[in-house]
Amino acid sequence: MSMEMSDTKSARPVTPVTIASVRGLKVHFQSKAGRVHAVDGVDFDVRDGETLGLVGETGCGKSVTGRAFLRLLPVPPGILAGGSVMFRPQTTCPDCQGDGCERCDDSGRRPAPCPKCRGQGCTTCDQTGIESLDLLTISDARMRDIRGDRIAMIFQDPSKALNPTLTIGEQLGEVFLQHRHADLLAAAGIAEDQPGWQASALRRLASQQDRGTDRLLVKLSGAMRRKHRAIRQALDERIAAALSETQIPNPQRVMQSFPHELSGGMRQRVMIAQALACDPDLIIADEPTTALDVTVQARILDLVRQLQTSRGSSVIYISHDLSVVRHICDRVAVMYAGRVVEIGDVEQLFTNPRHPYTQGLLAAVPTTRTPRGQLAAIPGSVPELIDPGPSCRFADRCAKAHGPCASHDPALQPVSAGHDVACFLEHPITTASRARA
Numbered sequence: 001m002s003m004e005m006s007d008t009k010s011a012r013p014v015t016p017v018t019i020a021s022v023r024g025l026k027v028h029f030q031s032k033a034g035r036v037h038a039v040d041g042v043d044f045d046v047r048d049g050e051t052l053g054l055v056g057e058t059g060c061g062k063s064v065t066g067r068a069f070l071r072l073l074p075v076p077p078g079i080l081a082g083g084s085v086m087f088r089p090q091t092t093c094p095d096c097q098g099d100g101c102e103r104c105d106d107s108g109r110r111p112a113p114c115p116k117c118r119g120q121g122c123t124t125c126d127q128t129g130i131e132s133l134d135l136l137t138i139s140d141a142r143m144r145d146i147r148g149d150r151i152a153m154i155f156q157d158p159s160k161a162l163n164p165t166l167t168i169g170e171q172l173g174e175v176f177l178q179h180r181h182a183d184l185l186a187a188a189g190i191a192e193d194q195p196g197w198q199a200s201a202l203r204r205l206a207s208q209q210d211r212g213t214d215r216l217l218v219k220l221s222g223a224m225r226r227k228h229r230a231i232r233q234a235l236d237e238r239i240a241a242a243l244s245e246t247q248i249p250n251p252q253r254v255m256q257s258f259p260h261e262l263s264g265g266m267r268q269r270v271m272i273a274q275a276l277a278c279d280p281d282l283i284i285a286d287e288p289t290t291a292l293d294v295t296v297q298a299r300i301l302d303l304v305r306q307l308q309t310s311r312g313s314s315v316i317y318i319s320h321d322l323s324v325v326r327h328i329c330d331r332v333a334v335m336y337a338g339r340v341v342e343i344g345d346v347e348q349l350f351t352n353p354r355h356p357y358t359q360g361l362l363a364a365v366p367t368t369r370t371p372r373g374q375l376a377a378i379p380g381s382v383p384e385l386i387d388p389g390p391s392c393r394f395a396d397r398c399a400k401a402h403g404p405c406a407s408h409d410p411a412l413q414p415v416s417a418g419h420d421v422a423c424f425l426e427h428p429i430t431t432a433s434r435a436r437a
């Protein structure tokens with residue numbers, strides 16, 4: 001697929017290629033009171049290279065949606081109640097080996113070919129020739145390969161993502177040992193197909209010095225010691241490079257530190273370094289700066305944006321903060337009570353919001369009393385998500401609710417190119433929405 005595009009910007013143009021498609025996603029939670037429909041029929045696409053904002057009031061299902069991509073949900077009480085999350089992994093462009101060429105839009109990457117037909121087109125890939133995986137149904141082993149390698153997550157609270165008992169170097173090293181096995185073996189001059197060099201053996205050899213087992217090291221033969229040093233050096237170089245990329249000063253010292261020895265902002269940078277270490281295709285950032293003070297927040301946001309544009313990765317950015325979303329996102333999906341109610345380009349959505357809920361969100365100016373990280377209030381409260389009935393979920397709070405809103409469930413439909421809204425004011429009731437109700 002070659003596109004004639006004048007590329008004057010340093011950033012790669014956002015192409016309409018979709019890297020992920022969420023369709024009819026439902027995640028419910030079993031509680032004593034009944035089944036909570038936390039995410040209840042969510043649809044959206046993530047385009048290659050874009051930052052998609054996911055906004056909405058607390059409890060509307062943003063985090064659950066983000067976590068579904070990596071199956072990081074507690075099951076039970078969670079139930080994957082339906083839908084799919086299709087993901088198209090990317091691979092180094094075979095034409096330019098990653099340098100950037102016309103065939104890959106200068107990204108250095110192309111969608112991975114369907115493993116069954118090797119790109120020729122078959123029934124498995126719907127004749128597209130492109131590999132497409134349903135993240136909800138692939139094996140656990142495949143998910144482990146993808147997690148941290150092709151899709152990574154950045155959380156609000158780094159202390160939950162970092163292991164307090166390991167040094168920063170040890171935990172970042174683990175990412176490379178897991179996902180860059182072949183690369184490390186090559187650095188140590190060990191042929192990948194040589195028997196006995198499974199991940200566990202490599203890990204043992206790499207970590208020998210870390211555990212302070214100098215006696216053991218003495219027992220290694222000269223050749224093994226050389227291999228150990230080569231692997232250690234390759235690992236340390238990669239760890240230091242990953243830390244430097246997130247502008248961590250003195251990576252050599254930080255590598256030796258434990259998480260508690262670093263400041264909150266520094267821990268957040270380490271978590272970002274860990275998430276980006278393997279150059280993922282998709283980064284899911286769940287309120288990555290809410291816990292930090294404002295100046296640190298701004299710096300971290302700039303950093304994420306900068307790394308995202310230079311690598312051309314796609315980002316799902318979950319946030320309460322509409323001003324940040326407007327600043328860093330290309331498109332925005334507004335969620336309400338487990339559904340996407342409006343999605344569109346960021347300017348379209350901010351200048352011409354069509355759903356009454358989006359209009360309310362934008363009109364509700366935060367006051368000094370609004371706790372940081374929360375949206376200013378819209379009158380009324382989010383409906384009970386236990387066995388919701390067939391109505392628009394916003395109807396009880398909507399000043400414009402009319403006839404069908406109380407008895408029918410509106411579907412997400414286009415109002416203009418690239419701008420979809422689920423509201424009967426925009427789409428008078430149709431057989432399609434009636435069928436869903």
Ligand SMILES: Nc1ncnc2c1ncn2[C@@H]1O[C@H](COP(=O)(O)OP(=O)(O)OP(=O)(O)O)[C@@H](O)[C@H]1O
Pocket residue numbers: 029036038039056057058059060061062063064065074077078320
């Ligand atoms: N582990 C869980 N057990 C039971 N219910 C849960 C669990 N996690 C989430 N939920 C339910 O899912 C709903 C959506 O939660 P989610 O964390 O996705 O909201 P959110 O939009 O990310 O909110 P916030 O902005 O506060 O982070 C919650 O209201 C809650 O009812």
Ligand code: NI
Pocket residue numbers: 062063064286
């Ligand atoms: Ni959340």
